Amino acid sequence: MERVFNFSAGPSMLPEEVLARAAAEMLCYEDSGMSVMEMSHRSPVYEKIITDAEKLLREVMQIPDYYKVLFLQGGASTQFAAVPLNLLSGSGRADYILSGQFSTKAYQEAQKYGDIVAVASSKDKNFSYVPKTERSSFRKDADYVHICFNNTIYGTKFPYIPDTGDIPLVADMSSCILSEPIDVRKFGLIYAGAQKNMSAAGLTIVIVREDLIGNARGDTPAMLDYKIMADNGSMYNTPPCWCIYIAKLVYEWIISLGGLEEMKKRNEKKAKLLYDYLDSQDYYIAPVEKESRSMMNVTFVTGNAELDKKFASEASAAGLKNLKGHRSVGGMRASIYNAMPQAGVEKLVEFMKEFAKNNPKT
C-alpha cells in the first residue's frame, strides 16, 4: 500500500528520508552488528548517538551552553509535575496562562505543589484565541510563568512571547518545537513531547537554564529531578534509546534542508495555502482568531456535525488521514508538522473544494 498523508496531531508523520534511513540501519547499525534497539545504552556506539543528538539539537536550535539539554521519558504530561517540583524553590508561587487543555492540565497538576494562579485564560471563548498579558499580569515574586506555546487541540499559537521581566518563562512546545527558529534565551525552560515534530512517542526534551536546576523539593522523585538527570547526561537509568536515535536522524534531516529558517519557510507556505483558502470561502469556518492562528494545527468546521463526519470519512478514503478534530472543538483539524509535504496540503485543499461543491448546505 502507498503511504498516505497523515494529518494526525500526534504521533504524527515522520520524514520519509528518516524512516528510510532507520529501515536501512534497522538490522545492523554501522559496524555494530546489531540494531540500535538492541544495544547497551552504555556502549561507545550508543554514547556517540546520544552525544551527537544533543550536539545537533544545540546546533539546530542555537541553544546557548548555559542551558542543559535533557532526553527524558514520561511525555510532556510528566513535565506538568516535574516543572513545579524543580522550579518552585523560592516563593513557592507560579503563574499560569490558560490557553487550552494542556496548559489547564499543567496548571491543575502544579496546584499540588504550591501557590498557583491562573493569571489569564481564553476559556471564555473555548480557547479560540491566546490571551494577552503584560509584565504587570504576573506576581513579582513568582518562581516562574508557564505557557503552552502552541495549543495542539484548538489550533492556536502565542503570537507573542510574554514579557515576564526576570521571572523565568516556562513553555510547553510539544507541538511547535523545530517548526521555526525561536530565541531560547527568552525562556527559562522549554519542554516538548517528541511525538509531534521530532521523533517517536516515548521521548521528552527538556531545555533548561543551568541556574534553575539543583533546587528541587526534597521529595522530588530522582527520575523527575533535572539536576540528577543533567549530572548523569540523561542516563541515570536507561534512556529512550531508539527515540533519541530517531530524533538525531530528524535533526540531521532539518540541517540537510537548511535548518529552522528553511523549516519556517516551508511551514508558512503550507499554512498559508490552507488559511488563504479558508478565508476565501464561507463553507468552512475557521474558529480561531486570526492573530492566534497556529502554523502547525489548523482547525475548521462546516458548522454541521453530520457533514463534519462525512468529511473526515471521505477524506480518509481519499488518503487524507486523521482529519477528525478533537472532541472539544469538533469539526476537523489538520496537523501539518514539519514532515507533512506541501503536496499533502495541496491535496487537502483540493479535497475541501470538491467536498464543498458536492455537499451543499441546505
Ligand SMILES: *Cc1c(COP(=O)(O)O)cnc(C)c1O
Ligand atoms: C501532545 C501534547 C501534550 C501531551 O503530551 P504527552 O507526551 O502525551 O504527555 C502536552 N502538551 C502539548 C502542547 C501537546 O501537544
